[in-house]
Amino acid sequence: MLEKEVIDFEKSIIVGIITQNQSEDKLNEYLDELEFLTFTAGGTVVKRFSQKMDKPNPKTFVGTGKLEEIKYFIKDNDIKTVIFDDELTPSQSKNITKELDCKVLDRTNLILDIFAQRAETSYARTQVELAQCQYLLPRLTGMWTHLERQKGGIGMRGPGETEIETDRRIVRDRISLLKDKIKVIDKQMATQRSNRGAMVRVALVGYTNVGKSTLMNAVGKSDVFVENKLFATLDTTVRKTVIKNLPFLLSDTVGFIRKLPTQLVESFKSTLDEV
Numbered sequence: 001m002l003e004k005e006v007i008d009f010e011k012s013i014i015v016g017i018i019t020q021n022q023s024e025d026k027l028n029e030y031l032d033e034l035e036f037l038t039f040t041a042g043g044t045v046v047k048r049f050s051q052k053m054d055k056p057n058p059k060t061f062v063g064t065g066k067l068e069e070i071k072y073f074i075k076d077n078d079i080k081t082v083i084f085d086d087e088l089t090p091s092q093s094k095n096i097t098k099e100l101d102c103k104v105l106d107r108t109n110l111i112l113d114i115f116a117q118r119a120e121t122s123y124a125r126t127q128v129e130l131a132q133c134q135y136l137l138p139r140l141t142g143m144w145t146h147l148e149r150q151k152g153g154i155g156m157r158g159p160g161e162t163e164i165e166t167d168r169r170i171v172r173d174r175i176s177l178l179k180d181k182i183k184v185i186d187k188q189m190a191t192q193r194s195n196r197g198a199m200v201r202v203a204l205v206g207y208t209n210v211g212k213s214t215l216m217n218a219v220g221k222s223d224v225f226v227e228n229k230l231f232a233t234l235d236t237t238v239r240k241t242v243i244k245n246l247p248f249l250l251s252d253t254v255g256f257i258r259k260l261p262t263q264l265v266e267s268f269k270s271t272l273d274e275v
């Protein structure tokens with residue numbers, strides 16, 4: 001069983017840059033975290049690549065020489081996935097994919113992927129899907145302009161544009177539907193909160209995987225899911241707890257991470273507001 005799991009892990013490499021705002025030590029911390037994210041999402045990190053630069057290359061994130069080095073490594077080592085520590089722009093992602101010819105992800109993809117895997121309640125699923133749609137929307141156009149430029153205008157122009165517009169409209173409609181759905185649930189939750197009255201409330205807040213749920217289980221005698229991976233908890237759990245005759249409401253919440261995708265901050269805003 002264990003052997004099979006090891007074999008199934010997707011061979012990946014991770015890439016980050018050292019800049020004036022991000023020292024080598026800082027980058028190593030971020031890459032440690034990115035490696036843990038990769039493991040949580042079902043991958044194994046074979047090698048880390050880093051480059052010192054003033055600012056990311058607008059076309060390829062790293063320099064062209066570094067990208068070539070990565071390309072050879074991928075070929076020689078049968079790498080399936082390359083993961084960048086910062087969110088790539090739609091055009092960077094497109095250019096890099098074309099050059100490396102393998103799956104190209106960034107930190108945001110990875111976190112969204114883990115959240116999608118973890119979301120259990122309809123509220124969490126809705127929040128995650130909203131974040132995914134918002135990440136996807138600006139990238140839809142990128143996909144089509146890329147095809148148009150590569151294959152020339154003839155035959156691509158009409159259908160291509162129609163298809164972008166159709167796809168974008170579908171995604172935009174979905175976004176407004178999901179936002180409405182979240183609003184409805186928020187209202188229900190606000191009502192539940194006011195019904196709980198003036199009870200003292202305690203929230204466990206902190207970095208992901210520090211042991212919030214473990215503490216919740218110990219103190220609140222609850223049975224929240226605990227695991228040595230990132231983002232085991234997405235949904236807030238509230239338990240009525242009594243310590244030394246003082247009753248209070250204890251809540252366990254989603255954990256924090258550095259470079260949290262802005263799309264997720266927006267869609268989990270009400271969860272964070274509650275905290």
Ligand SMILES: Nc1nc2c(ncn2[C@@H]2O[C@H](COP(=O)(O)OP(=O)(O)OP(=O)(O)O)[C@@H](O)[C@H]2O)c(=O)[nH]1
Pocket residue numbers: 207208209210211212213214215225226227228229230231232233234254255256
């Ligand atoms: N050594 C040690 N491990 C702990 C302690 N508390 C929790 N753990 C372990 O740390 C891991 C993460 O614990 P969780 O309680 O799931 O952490 P969390 O903060 O709820 O994490 P997320 O929900 O993923 O954000 C689990 O493997 C726990 O068994 C502790 O006090 N000491």
Ligand SMILES: [Mg+2]
Pocket residue numbers: 212213214225226232233252253
């Ligand atoms: Mg937890």
